[in-house]
Amino acid sequence: MRLRDLATSRITRPIALGAGIVLLASACSGGAESGIEKLIEQQGGGDVDLDLDADGGFSIQTEEGGMSIDEDGNFVITGEDGEVITGNADGDGNFNIESDEGTITGSGEDGDFNIESDEGSFTVSSGSDMPSEWPSDVPEPENYTITTSSVIGTGDDLLIGLVGNTSQSGADFVESYGEDLVSAGFEQASSFESEGSVLRVFTNGSWNVSVGVFEGPEGEPQVTVNLVREN
Secondary structure, three states, X not given: OOHHXXXXXXXXXXXXXXXXXXXXXXXXXXXXHHHHHHHHHHHHOXXXXXXXXXXXXXXXXXXXXXXXXXXXXXXXXXXXXXXXXXXXXXXXXXXXXXXXXXXXXXXXXXXXXXXXXXXXXXXXXXXXXOOOOOOOOOOOOOOEEEEEEEEEOOHHHOEEEEEEEEOOOHHHHHHHHHHXXXXXXXXXXXXXXXXXXXXXXXXXXXEEEEEEEEEOOOOOEEEEEEEEEOO
């Protein structure tokens, strides 16, 4: 699997959602775990098996491949063809990636890193502000405080993940933001509800926006908003 393949393959969608999953893992119940599986299936297609580790790790298996990461930052990514990429990252932003194509090492700052090679680039950025890459034709969520944002790729390969909280109830947030999306030309593509969680996916033919609300440890709503380019 070349670096470009890693950045642009459909397995990247679960990886992008994984940023939000890791942050929510400590607050999610078993019901929320099944809801997250449904969200990833709606975003990426095919069956998904998700396992959240109480120590902070997680694993995702899809029809396109899989990814697992432990509490120490060691990760394994498996492509559909069986090729394996391994690596590790530490809290200081240093990372190491190994595959059949060779080894890539680097470092980031404040949760950001960028990999450049002859095969392409793969960029991940994190922060508490709305990413500047958020498309102008997609409404920004209101009554929403971002705690973490992640940006993977650019252009047609853009994926943005937001994790935050809202002053509204979870159900009211999903309803009001859904109405904003519909008013902007989106259609609701799917919906999933279980105890303590609500997941909805909206599309306008160009963008796919999913909204997930999970109950936190103190009963407060934990909200994820994920945006990907339609294939």
